Amino acid sequence: MSLSEKAQRYAQLVAFGTLAVLAGCQIKPLYSDGPSGKPAKALASIEISEAGDRVEQEVRNALIFLTSGGAGEPKNAQYKLALSVTSSIKGVLYDQNTNDDNTDTAGAGRVVVSADYNLTRADTGETVRSGNRTSVALVDFPEQEFAKVRASRDGEKRAAKELAEIIRADLAAALGR
Known part of the structure; x- marks a missing residue:
């Protein structure tokens, strides 16, 4: 057997081994219906x-939409x-102005939304x-009171939507097993 024949034989063995290893691999999307349709x-x-x-209603509504694909709540679950959701709003940056009443005014903050769930x-x-699971949204607090309230609510809404997406991924992984 010549050197080129040995190299060709070796290349064939490597190719066959690679194909054998790849035949054992399975790649499937986490959220697809797949052959059994189980996770979706x-x-x-x-x-x-x-x-x-x-x-909590924001998180619930987002979860219903994400789990059902927009079809709403199931009839036969x-x-x-x-689901139990809590939220808190905290100031993280303070303006150290020396004003008459000597109070600190929050300039930025964060909204923390946490959920305990049991499926x-x-x-x-x-x-x-x-x-x-927990989600955090950063917010800016302007000087006007109504704007502060709106910024807080918008932050809660963003954090609630993100939290729902995280929980949905957890549920899909658990049900996909």
Whole structure:
């Protein structure tokens, strides 16, 4: 056997080995219906608990939209999601003006929205996934009071939407297993 024949034989063995290794790989999108349709269909069959306040309602509405693809709440839910959301607004930068009443005025802040959630099977009550997630939105506080209120609400809305996306990814990963 000549040197070129040995090199050709070696190249064939390497190519065959590479193909054998790649044949074992599977790549599938996390949110696709796939052959079984499990993650996407299971997400669409999640019933989400009622909200207690405005921020929790923002998270709930975003989750309903994200899990159902805009179709709304399911009629026959296979899963139940107990959701508890809290939010807080904190000033992080202070203007150290020397004014008459000697108070500090927040110039920027952050909105922190946290959620505890528990996903259970509707028929057995078995916990599928539970967790705690947090989202932070940065806000600027202008001098006007109404503008401060609007900035805070806009920050809560942004943080709530981001939190819903994080929770949806958690649920999709849990249901995709």
